[in-house]
Amino acid sequence: MLSLFKPGDTKHFSRVVRPEDCASFDSGHVHPVYATFALARDAEWCCRLFVLDMKETTEEGIGTRLTVEHLSPALTGSRVDFTAVITQIQHHEITCSYEAVCNGRIVATGIQVQKILSKEKLEKLFTR
Numbered sequence: 001m002l003s004l005f006k007p008g009d010t011k012h013f014s015r016v017v018r019p020e021d022c023a024s025f026d027s028g029h030v031h032p033v034y035a036t037f038a039l040a041r042d043a044e045w046c047c048r049l050f051v052l053d054m055k056e057t058t059e060e061g062i063g064t065r066l067t068v069e070h071l072s073p074a075l076t077g078s079r080v081d082f083t084a085v086i087t088q089i090q091h092h093e094i095t096c097s098y099e100a101v102c103n104g105r106i107v108a109t110g111i112q113v114q115k116i117l118s119k120e121k122l123e124k125l126f127t128r
Contacts, residue, residue: 001116002054005086005094013046013082017074034074039100039108040066046082047096047112054094055116062122064093065113074102084112092116 015021021038023030044066051061074080080102088095093115100108 001092007086009086011049011084015042015080017076017078032076036070040068043098044112047084051114059116060119061114061116063114067110069109072107074107078102
């Protein structure tokens with residue numbers, strides 16, 4: 001694992017909310033609002049941007065924790081800006097806080113944790 005970042009460093013990602021990002025279940029479409037599960041996916045991606053820079057070719061990141069406090073809606077077509085901040089790096093574990101903002105309004109906050117492990121170790125976990 002490359003030591004490129006420290007607590008306080010940030011990464012950014014933006015998403016324009018698409019119809020496929022809105023809440024739909026087996027029972028059908030719910031509403032034209034950014035679904036919590038899609039928001040979680042994009043928050044995790046923003047935090048993973050650190051891992052993409054930090055992992056070596058023999059390593060991969062794996063998520064171990066994700067929290068989402070979904071505070072307000074973002075409609076289809078609106079832009080949501082994510083900011084991830086490293087809060088802690090301990091051994092091979094990177095902890096980030098994140099915030100998602102739409103038109104100056106906080107849409108969500110949370111924590112995301114990933115570990116960087118050797119691909120060999122990960123393969124062993126999946127072949128049990």
